Amino acid sequence: MESGASRKTPTMPSSPPPAGPPPAQDPAPQPAPVKKSAGRNLRAAIGVGVGLGAVIVASLFIVKAVFVAVVVAAVVTGLWELTSRLAERKGIRAPLIPLAVGGAAMVVLGYLRGADGAWIAMALTALAVLVWRMSEPPQNYLRDVTAGVFAAFYVPFLATFVVMMLAADDGPRRVLVFLLLTVISDTGAYAVGWRFGSHKLAPRISPGKTREGLAGAMSFAMVAGALLMQFFIDGGHWWQGLLLGLAAATSATLGDLGESMIKRDLGIKDMGSLLPGHGGIMDRLDSLLPTAPVVWLLLVAFVGKG
Known part of the structure:
Protein backbone atom coordinates (compact mmCIF):
# COMPACT_ATOMS: atom_id res chain seq x y z
CA MET A 1 0.00 0.00 0.00
CA GLU A 2 1.13 3.54 -0.64
CA SER A 3 1.63 5.72 2.33
CA GLY A 4 -0.43 8.88 2.72
CA ALA A 5 2.69 10.94 2.38
CA SER A 6 3.50 9.47 -1.02
CA ARG A 7 0.07 9.92 -2.49
CA LYS A 8 -0.30 13.04 -4.62
CA THR A 9 -3.55 14.79 -5.08
CA PRO A 10 -4.24 15.26 -8.75
CA THR A 11 -4.49 18.87 -9.77
CA MET A 12 -7.16 20.13 -12.07
CA PRO A 13 -5.97 22.07 -15.08
CA SER A 14 -6.44 25.79 -14.62
CA SER A 15 -9.04 27.42 -16.79
CA PRO A 16 -7.76 29.85 -19.42
CA PRO A 17 -8.16 33.57 -18.69
CA PRO A 18 -11.27 35.11 -20.17
CA ALA A 19 -10.78 36.65 -23.56
CA GLY A 20 -11.26 40.36 -24.18
CA PRO A 21 -9.94 43.57 -22.65
CA PRO A 22 -9.74 43.91 -18.88
CA PRO A 23 -12.72 45.57 -17.22
CA ALA A 24 -12.51 49.33 -17.17
CA GLN A 25 -11.63 50.87 -13.82
CA ASP A 26 -13.14 54.03 -12.44
CA PRO A 27 -10.73 56.96 -12.86
CA ALA A 28 -9.11 58.28 -9.71
CA PRO A 29 -11.13 61.14 -8.23
CA GLN A 30 -9.70 64.54 -9.09
CA PRO A 31 -9.23 67.07 -6.28
CA ALA A 32 -11.71 69.90 -6.33
CA PRO A 33 -10.27 73.16 -7.63
CA VAL A 34 -9.14 75.45 -4.87
CA LYS A 35 -10.65 78.90 -4.99
CA LYS A 36 -8.66 81.93 -4.02
CA SER A 37 -9.77 83.35 -0.75
CA ALA A 38 -8.99 86.46 1.20
CA GLY A 39 -8.64 84.32 4.34
CA ARG A 40 -11.18 86.41 6.29
CA ASN A 41 -14.90 86.83 6.64
CA LEU A 42 -15.42 89.16 3.70
CA ARG A 43 -18.95 90.18 4.67
CA ALA A 44 -17.90 91.07 8.21
CA ALA A 45 -14.81 92.88 6.93
CA ILE A 46 -16.86 95.02 4.55
CA GLY A 47 -19.47 95.82 7.21
CA VAL A 48 -16.89 96.81 9.81
CA GLY A 49 -14.92 98.82 7.22
CA VAL A 50 -18.00 100.76 6.14
CA GLY A 51 -18.95 101.43 9.75
CA LEU A 52 -15.49 102.67 10.67
CA GLY A 53 -15.37 104.84 7.57
CA ALA A 54 -18.70 106.43 8.43
CA VAL A 55 -17.58 107.22 11.98
CA ILE A 56 -14.28 108.69 10.79
CA VAL A 57 -15.77 110.84 8.04
CA ALA A 58 -18.59 112.07 10.30
CA SER A 59 -16.16 113.07 13.08
CA LEU A 60 -13.81 114.63 10.53
CA PHE A 61 -16.33 117.09 9.09
CA ALA A 168 -4.61 123.22 8.48
CA ASP A 169 -7.47 125.43 7.27
CA ASP A 170 -8.47 122.69 4.82
CA GLY A 171 -7.47 120.01 7.32
CA PRO A 172 -10.48 117.70 6.90
CA ARG A 173 -9.85 117.55 3.14
CA ARG A 174 -6.18 116.76 3.66
CA VAL A 175 -6.95 113.98 6.10
CA LEU A 176 -9.59 112.56 3.77
CA VAL A 177 -7.07 112.55 0.90
CA PHE A 178 -4.61 110.69 3.15
CA LEU A 179 -7.22 108.11 4.15
CA LEU A 180 -8.52 107.62 0.61
CA LEU A 181 -5.06 107.16 -0.86
CA THR A 182 -4.19 104.52 1.73
CA VAL A 183 -7.46 102.64 1.31
CA ILE A 184 -7.33 102.83 -2.48
CA SER A 185 -3.73 101.61 -2.45
CA ASP A 186 -4.71 98.59 -0.33
CA THR A 187 -7.70 97.93 -2.57
CA GLY A 188 -5.59 98.08 -5.73
CA ALA A 189 -3.01 95.74 -4.25
CA TYR A 190 -5.68 93.22 -3.27
CA ALA A 191 -7.65 93.38 -6.52
CA VAL A 192 -4.70 93.13 -8.90
CA GLY A 193 -2.72 90.72 -6.72
CA TRP A 194 -5.70 88.38 -6.27
CA ARG A 195 -6.40 88.27 -10.00
CA PHE A 196 -2.96 88.44 -11.57
CA GLY A 197 -0.42 87.95 -8.78
CA SER A 198 2.18 85.27 -9.46
CA HIS A 199 5.54 86.79 -8.46
CA LYS A 200 6.06 87.03 -4.70
CA LEU A 201 7.13 90.40 -3.35
CA ALA A 202 8.54 89.33 0.02
CA PRO A 203 7.71 85.64 0.56
CA ARG A 204 9.55 85.32 3.87
CA ILE A 205 7.63 88.24 5.36
CA SER A 206 4.20 88.20 3.71
CA PRO A 207 3.64 85.30 1.28
CA GLY A 208 0.38 86.78 0.01
CA LYS A 209 1.94 89.95 -1.37
CA THR A 210 2.99 90.00 -5.01
CA ARG A 211 4.82 92.36 -7.32
CA GLU A 212 1.70 92.59 -9.44
CA GLY A 213 -0.22 93.66 -6.35
CA LEU A 214 2.34 96.38 -5.65
CA ALA A 215 1.98 97.61 -9.23
CA GLY A 216 -1.80 97.66 -8.75
CA ALA A 217 -1.46 99.62 -5.51
CA MET A 218 0.75 102.21 -7.18
CA SER A 219 -1.47 102.53 -10.26
CA PHE A 220 -4.69 102.91 -8.30
CA ALA A 221 -3.15 105.39 -5.85
CA MET A 222 -1.54 107.51 -8.57
CA VAL A 223 -4.81 107.87 -10.48
CA ALA A 224 -6.69 108.69 -7.27
CA GLY A 225 -3.97 111.13 -6.21
CA ALA A 226 -4.07 112.99 -9.52
CA LEU A 227 -7.86 113.39 -9.29
CA LEU A 228 -7.86 114.40 -5.64
CA MET A 229 -5.08 116.96 -5.94
CA GLN A 230 -6.60 118.50 -9.06
CA PHE A 231 -10.22 118.74 -7.90
CA PHE A 232 -10.23 118.44 -4.10
CA ILE A 233 -7.18 120.30 -2.75
CA ASP A 234 -7.00 124.06 -3.31
CA GLY A 235 -3.86 124.95 -5.22
CA GLY A 236 -3.08 121.35 -6.07
CA HIS A 237 -2.15 120.00 -9.50
CA TRP A 238 -2.63 116.58 -11.05
CA TRP A 239 1.10 115.87 -11.45
CA GLN A 240 1.58 116.46 -7.73
CA GLY A 241 -1.13 113.87 -7.14
CA LEU A 242 0.78 111.33 -9.21
CA LEU A 243 3.82 111.74 -6.95
CA LEU A 244 1.65 111.77 -3.84
CA GLY A 245 -0.12 108.56 -4.85
CA LEU A 246 3.14 106.81 -5.69
CA ALA A 247 4.68 107.78 -2.36
CA ALA A 248 1.55 106.80 -0.41
CA ALA A 249 1.36 103.36 -2.07
CA THR A 250 5.03 102.72 -1.35
CA SER A 251 4.84 103.74 2.31
CA ALA A 252 1.57 101.83 2.82
CA THR A 253 3.15 98.66 1.43
CA LEU A 254 6.26 99.08 3.55
CA GLY A 255 4.09 99.69 6.63
CA ASP A 256 2.11 96.53 5.96
CA LEU A 257 5.31 94.53 5.53
CA GLY A 258 6.75 96.07 8.69
CA GLU A 259 3.86 94.92 10.85
CA SER A 260 3.88 91.53 9.13
CA MET A 261 7.52 91.26 10.22
CA ILE A 262 6.55 92.06 13.81
CA LYS A 263 3.71 89.54 13.79
CA ARG A 264 5.94 86.82 12.32
CA ASP A 265 8.49 87.46 15.04
CA LEU A 266 5.72 87.19 17.63
CA GLY A 267 4.21 84.11 15.95
CA ILE A 268 0.70 85.55 15.58
CA LYS A 269 -1.65 86.21 12.70
CA ASP A 270 -3.39 89.33 14.06
CA MET A 271 -2.56 91.90 16.73
CA GLY A 272 -6.08 91.65 18.17
CA SER A 273 -9.66 90.61 17.56
CA LEU A 274 -11.68 93.77 18.21
CA LEU A 275 -12.71 94.21 14.55
CA PRO A 276 -14.44 91.18 12.98
CA GLY A 277 -12.92 90.40 9.60
CA HIS A 278 -10.02 92.78 10.20
CA GLY A 279 -8.25 91.61 13.36
CA GLY A 280 -7.27 94.37 15.76
CA ILE A 281 -6.88 98.12 15.59
CA MET A 282 -3.16 97.72 14.84
CA ASP A 283 -4.02 95.51 11.88
CA ARG A 284 -5.85 98.51 10.38
CA LEU A 285 -3.22 101.08 11.37
CA ASP A 286 -0.29 99.18 9.86
CA SER A 287 -0.39 100.96 6.49
CA LEU A 288 -1.86 104.24 7.80
CA LEU A 289 0.80 105.08 10.38
CA PRO A 290 3.87 105.20 8.10
CA THR A 291 1.88 106.87 5.33
CA ALA A 292 0.80 109.81 7.52
CA PRO A 293 4.20 111.60 7.69
CA VAL A 294 4.78 111.00 3.96
CA VAL A 295 1.46 112.56 2.93
CA TRP A 296 1.81 115.40 5.46
CA LEU A 297 5.28 116.29 4.19
CA LEU A 298 4.32 116.23 0.49
CA LEU A 299 1.16 118.25 1.05
CA VAL A 300 3.16 120.88 2.93
CA ALA A 301 5.71 120.92 0.11
CA PHE A 302 3.05 121.19 -2.62
CA VAL A 303 0.43 123.54 -1.15
CA GLY A 304 1.89 124.81 2.14
CA LYS A 305 0.87 124.23 5.75
CA GLY A 306 -2.53 125.85 5.20
Whole structure:
Protein backbone atom coordinates (compact mmCIF):
# COMPACT_ATOMS: atom_id res chain seq x y z
CA MET A 1 0.00 0.00 0.00
CA GLU A 2 1.13 3.54 -0.64
CA SER A 3 1.63 5.72 2.33
CA GLY A 4 -0.43 8.88 2.72
CA ALA A 5 2.69 10.94 2.38
CA SER A 6 3.50 9.47 -1.02
CA ARG A 7 0.07 9.92 -2.49
CA LYS A 8 -0.30 13.04 -4.62
CA THR A 9 -3.55 14.79 -5.08
CA PRO A 10 -4.24 15.26 -8.75
CA THR A 11 -4.49 18.87 -9.77
CA MET A 12 -7.16 20.13 -12.07
CA PRO A 13 -5.97 22.07 -15.08
CA SER A 14 -6.44 25.79 -14.62
CA SER A 15 -9.04 27.42 -16.79
CA PRO A 16 -7.76 29.85 -19.42
CA PRO A 17 -8.16 33.57 -18.69
CA PRO A 18 -11.27 35.11 -20.17
CA ALA A 19 -10.78 36.65 -23.56
CA GLY A 20 -11.26 40.36 -24.18
CA PRO A 21 -9.94 43.57 -22.65
CA PRO A 22 -9.74 43.91 -18.88
CA PRO A 23 -12.72 45.57 -17.22
CA ALA A 24 -12.51 49.33 -17.17
CA GLN A 25 -11.63 50.87 -13.82
CA ASP A 26 -13.14 54.03 -12.44
CA PRO A 27 -10.73 56.96 -12.86
CA ALA A 28 -9.11 58.28 -9.71
CA PRO A 29 -11.13 61.14 -8.23
CA GLN A 30 -9.70 64.54 -9.09
CA PRO A 31 -9.23 67.07 -6.28
CA ALA A 32 -11.71 69.90 -6.33
CA PRO A 33 -10.27 73.16 -7.63
CA VAL A 34 -9.14 75.45 -4.87
CA LYS A 35 -10.65 78.90 -4.99
CA LYS A 36 -8.66 81.93 -4.02
CA SER A 37 -9.77 83.35 -0.75
CA ALA A 38 -8.99 86.46 1.20
CA GLY A 39 -8.64 84.32 4.34
CA ARG A 40 -11.18 86.41 6.29
CA ASN A 41 -14.90 86.83 6.64
CA LEU A 42 -15.42 89.16 3.70
CA ARG A 43 -18.95 90.18 4.67
CA ALA A 44 -17.90 91.07 8.21
CA ALA A 45 -14.81 92.88 6.93
CA ILE A 46 -16.86 95.02 4.55
CA GLY A 47 -19.47 95.82 7.21
CA VAL A 48 -16.89 96.81 9.81
CA GLY A 49 -14.92 98.82 7.22
CA VAL A 50 -18.00 100.76 6.14
CA GLY A 51 -18.95 101.43 9.75
CA LEU A 52 -15.49 102.67 10.67
CA GLY A 53 -15.37 104.84 7.57
CA ALA A 54 -18.70 106.43 8.43
CA VAL A 55 -17.58 107.22 11.98
CA ILE A 56 -14.28 108.69 10.79
CA VAL A 57 -15.77 110.84 8.04
CA ALA A 58 -18.59 112.07 10.30
CA SER A 59 -16.16 113.07 13.08
CA LEU A 60 -13.81 114.63 10.53
CA PHE A 61 -16.33 117.09 9.09
CA ILE A 62 -18.45 117.84 12.18
CA VAL A 63 -15.94 119.08 14.77
CA LYS A 64 -12.18 118.73 14.49
CA ALA A 65 -11.86 118.02 18.22
CA VAL A 66 -14.07 114.94 17.83
CA PHE A 67 -11.73 113.53 15.22
CA VAL A 68 -8.75 114.20 17.50
CA ALA A 69 -10.55 112.18 20.17
CA VAL A 70 -11.05 109.33 17.67
CA VAL A 71 -7.31 109.35 16.91
CA VAL A 72 -6.48 109.30 20.63
CA ALA A 73 -8.81 106.32 21.16
CA ALA A 74 -7.23 104.45 18.24
CA VAL A 75 -3.72 105.20 19.53
CA VAL A 76 -4.43 104.03 23.09
CA THR A 77 -6.14 100.87 21.85
CA GLY A 78 -3.28 100.17 19.46
CA LEU A 79 -0.74 100.58 22.26
CA TRP A 80 -2.73 98.19 24.43
CA GLU A 81 -2.77 95.57 21.66
CA LEU A 82 0.93 95.93 20.92
CA THR A 83 2.12 95.82 24.54
CA SER A 84 -0.21 92.90 25.30
CA ARG A 85 1.16 90.82 22.43
CA LEU A 86 4.75 91.67 23.39
CA ALA A 87 4.09 90.48 26.95
CA GLU A 88 2.25 87.32 25.89
CA ARG A 89 4.63 86.14 23.19
CA LYS A 90 8.03 87.47 24.26
CA GLY A 91 7.69 88.33 27.93
CA ILE A 92 8.51 91.98 27.16
CA ARG A 93 6.96 94.33 29.73
CA ALA A 94 6.64 97.68 27.96
CA PRO A 95 4.76 99.88 30.50
CA LEU A 96 1.31 100.69 29.11
CA ILE A 97 0.25 103.51 31.46
CA PRO A 98 3.02 106.01 30.60
CA LEU A 99 2.71 105.00 26.95
CA ALA A 100 -1.05 105.61 26.90
CA VAL A 101 -0.85 108.93 28.74
CA GLY A 102 2.14 110.10 26.72
CA GLY A 103 0.58 108.91 23.47
CA ALA A 104 -2.60 110.86 24.11
CA ALA A 105 -0.55 113.94 24.98
CA MET A 106 1.49 113.50 21.81
CA VAL A 107 -1.62 113.55 19.62
CA VAL A 108 -3.19 116.54 21.38
CA LEU A 109 0.03 118.59 21.39
CA GLY A 110 0.69 117.64 17.78
CA TYR A 111 -2.70 119.13 16.87
CA LEU A 112 -2.28 122.25 19.02
CA ARG A 113 1.46 122.95 18.65
CA GLY A 114 2.51 121.08 15.54
CA ALA A 115 5.75 119.15 15.17
CA ASP A 116 7.44 120.94 18.09
CA GLY A 117 4.70 119.85 20.48
CA ALA A 118 4.81 116.29 19.19
CA TRP A 119 8.58 116.02 19.65
CA ILE A 120 8.43 117.42 23.20
CA ALA A 121 5.69 114.94 24.13
CA MET A 122 7.68 112.11 22.54
CA ALA A 123 10.76 112.96 24.58
CA LEU A 124 8.77 113.19 27.82
CA THR A 125 7.03 109.88 27.06
CA ALA A 126 10.37 108.14 26.53
CA LEU A 127 11.60 109.56 29.85
CA ALA A 128 8.41 108.41 31.59
CA VAL A 129 8.90 104.88 30.24
CA LEU A 130 12.47 104.80 31.58
CA VAL A 131 11.39 105.96 35.04
CA TRP A 132 8.21 103.83 35.26
CA ARG A 133 10.09 100.62 34.51
CA MET A 134 12.45 101.33 37.43
CA SER A 135 9.73 100.25 39.85
CA GLU A 136 10.31 96.62 38.79
CA PRO A 137 13.37 94.36 39.07
CA PRO A 138 16.31 95.34 36.84
CA GLN A 139 16.33 92.11 34.85
CA ASN A 140 15.54 92.85 31.17
CA TYR A 141 15.26 96.59 31.91
CA LEU A 142 17.00 97.61 28.71
CA ARG A 143 14.87 95.25 26.63
CA ASP A 144 11.60 96.52 28.13
CA VAL A 145 12.35 100.23 27.84
CA THR A 146 13.62 99.80 24.28
CA ALA A 147 10.33 98.16 23.35
CA GLY A 148 8.46 100.96 25.13
CA VAL A 149 10.27 103.73 23.25
CA PHE A 150 9.70 101.84 19.99
CA ALA A 151 5.97 101.57 20.76
CA ALA A 152 5.80 105.30 21.53
CA PHE A 153 7.37 106.18 18.20
CA TYR A 154 5.55 103.56 16.13
CA VAL A 155 1.99 104.28 17.23
CA PRO A 156 1.32 107.75 18.74
CA PHE A 157 4.19 109.71 17.24
CA LEU A 158 3.42 108.65 13.67
CA ALA A 159 -0.28 109.29 14.36
CA THR A 160 0.46 112.92 15.24
CA PHE A 161 1.04 113.64 11.55
CA VAL A 162 -2.64 112.89 10.93
CA VAL A 163 -3.78 115.56 13.39
CA MET A 164 -1.12 117.96 12.08
CA MET A 165 -2.80 117.61 8.68
CA LEU A 166 -6.11 118.29 10.39
CA ALA A 167 -4.82 121.55 11.92
CA ALA A 168 -4.61 123.22 8.48
CA ASP A 169 -7.47 125.43 7.27
CA ASP A 170 -8.47 122.69 4.82
CA GLY A 171 -7.47 120.01 7.32
CA PRO A 172 -10.48 117.70 6.90
CA ARG A 173 -9.85 117.55 3.14
CA ARG A 174 -6.18 116.76 3.66
CA VAL A 175 -6.95 113.98 6.10
CA LEU A 176 -9.59 112.56 3.77
CA VAL A 177 -7.07 112.55 0.90
CA PHE A 178 -4.61 110.69 3.15
CA LEU A 179 -7.22 108.11 4.15
CA LEU A 180 -8.52 107.62 0.61
CA LEU A 181 -5.06 107.16 -0.86
CA THR A 182 -4.19 104.52 1.73
CA VAL A 183 -7.46 102.64 1.31
CA ILE A 184 -7.33 102.83 -2.48
CA SER A 185 -3.73 101.61 -2.45
CA ASP A 186 -4.71 98.59 -0.33
CA THR A 187 -7.70 97.93 -2.57
CA GLY A 188 -5.59 98.08 -5.73
CA ALA A 189 -3.01 95.74 -4.25
CA TYR A 190 -5.68 93.22 -3.27
CA ALA A 191 -7.65 93.38 -6.52
CA VAL A 192 -4.70 93.13 -8.90
CA GLY A 193 -2.72 90.72 -6.72
CA TRP A 194 -5.70 88.38 -6.27
CA ARG A 195 -6.40 88.27 -10.00
CA PHE A 196 -2.96 88.44 -11.57
CA GLY A 197 -0.42 87.95 -8.78
CA SER A 198 2.18 85.27 -9.46
CA HIS A 199 5.54 86.79 -8.46
CA LYS A 200 6.06 87.03 -4.70
CA LEU A 201 7.13 90.40 -3.35
CA ALA A 202 8.54 89.33 0.02
CA PRO A 203 7.71 85.64 0.56
CA ARG A 204 9.55 85.32 3.87
CA ILE A 205 7.63 88.24 5.36
CA SER A 206 4.20 88.20 3.71
CA PRO A 207 3.64 85.30 1.28
CA GLY A 208 0.38 86.78 0.01
CA LYS A 209 1.94 89.95 -1.37
CA THR A 210 2.99 90.00 -5.01
CA ARG A 211 4.82 92.36 -7.32
CA GLU A 212 1.70 92.59 -9.44
CA GLY A 213 -0.22 93.66 -6.35
CA LEU A 214 2.34 96.38 -5.65
CA ALA A 215 1.98 97.61 -9.23
CA GLY A 216 -1.80 97.66 -8.75
CA ALA A 217 -1.46 99.62 -5.51
CA MET A 218 0.75 102.21 -7.18
CA SER A 219 -1.47 102.53 -10.26
CA PHE A 220 -4.69 102.91 -8.30
CA ALA A 221 -3.15 105.39 -5.85
CA MET A 222 -1.54 107.51 -8.57
CA VAL A 223 -4.81 107.87 -10.48
CA ALA A 224 -6.69 108.69 -7.27
CA GLY A 225 -3.97 111.13 -6.21
CA ALA A 226 -4.07 112.99 -9.52
CA LEU A 227 -7.86 113.39 -9.29
CA LEU A 228 -7.86 114.40 -5.64
CA MET A 229 -5.08 116.96 -5.94
CA GLN A 230 -6.60 118.50 -9.06
CA PHE A 231 -10.22 118.74 -7.90
CA PHE A 232 -10.23 118.44 -4.10
CA ILE A 233 -7.18 120.30 -2.75
CA ASP A 234 -7.00 124.06 -3.31
CA GLY A 235 -3.86 124.95 -5.22
CA GLY A 236 -3.08 121.35 -6.07
CA HIS A 237 -2.15 120.00 -9.50
CA TRP A 238 -2.63 116.58 -11.05
CA TRP A 239 1.10 115.87 -11.45
CA GLN A 240 1.58 116.46 -7.73
CA GLY A 241 -1.13 113.87 -7.14
CA LEU A 242 0.78 111.33 -9.21
CA LEU A 243 3.82 111.74 -6.95
CA LEU A 244 1.65 111.77 -3.84
CA GLY A 245 -0.12 108.56 -4.85
CA LEU A 246 3.14 106.81 -5.69
CA ALA A 247 4.68 107.78 -2.36
CA ALA A 248 1.55 106.80 -0.41
CA ALA A 249 1.36 103.36 -2.07
CA THR A 250 5.03 102.72 -1.35
CA SER A 251 4.84 103.74 2.31
CA ALA A 252 1.57 101.83 2.82
CA THR A 253 3.15 98.66 1.43
CA LEU A 254 6.26 99.08 3.55
CA GLY A 255 4.09 99.69 6.63
CA ASP A 256 2.11 96.53 5.96
CA LEU A 257 5.31 94.53 5.53
CA GLY A 258 6.75 96.07 8.69
CA GLU A 259 3.86 94.92 10.85
CA SER A 260 3.88 91.53 9.13
CA MET A 261 7.52 91.26 10.22
CA ILE A 262 6.55 92.06 13.81
CA LYS A 263 3.71 89.54 13.79
CA ARG A 264 5.94 86.82 12.32
CA ASP A 265 8.49 87.46 15.04
CA LEU A 266 5.72 87.19 17.63
CA GLY A 267 4.21 84.11 15.95
CA ILE A 268 0.70 85.55 15.58
CA LYS A 269 -1.65 86.21 12.70
CA ASP A 270 -3.39 89.33 14.06
CA MET A 271 -2.56 91.90 16.73
CA GLY A 272 -6.08 91.65 18.17
CA SER A 273 -9.66 90.61 17.56
CA LEU A 274 -11.68 93.77 18.21
CA LEU A 275 -12.71 94.21 14.55
CA PRO A 276 -14.44 91.18 12.98
CA GLY A 277 -12.92 90.40 9.60
CA HIS A 278 -10.02 92.78 10.20
CA GLY A 279 -8.25 91.61 13.36
CA GLY A 280 -7.27 94.37 15.76
CA ILE A 281 -6.88 98.12 15.59
CA MET A 282 -3.16 97.72 14.84
CA ASP A 283 -4.02 95.51 11.88
CA ARG A 284 -5.85 98.51 10.38
CA LEU A 285 -3.22 101.08 11.37
CA ASP A 286 -0.29 99.18 9.86
CA SER A 287 -0.39 100.96 6.49
CA LEU A 288 -1.86 104.24 7.80
CA LEU A 289 0.80 105.08 10.38
CA PRO A 290 3.87 105.20 8.10
CA THR A 291 1.88 106.87 5.33
CA ALA A 292 0.80 109.81 7.52
CA PRO A 293 4.20 111.60 7.69
CA VAL A 294 4.78 111.00 3.96
CA VAL A 295 1.46 112.56 2.93
CA TRP A 296 1.81 115.40 5.46
CA LEU A 297 5.28 116.29 4.19
CA LEU A 298 4.32 116.23 0.49
CA LEU A 299 1.16 118.25 1.05
CA VAL A 300 3.16 120.88 2.93
CA ALA A 301 5.71 120.92 0.11
CA PHE A 302 3.05 121.19 -2.62
CA VAL A 303 0.43 123.54 -1.15
CA GLY A 304 1.89 124.81 2.14
CA LYS A 305 0.87 124.23 5.75
CA GLY A 306 -2.53 125.85 5.20
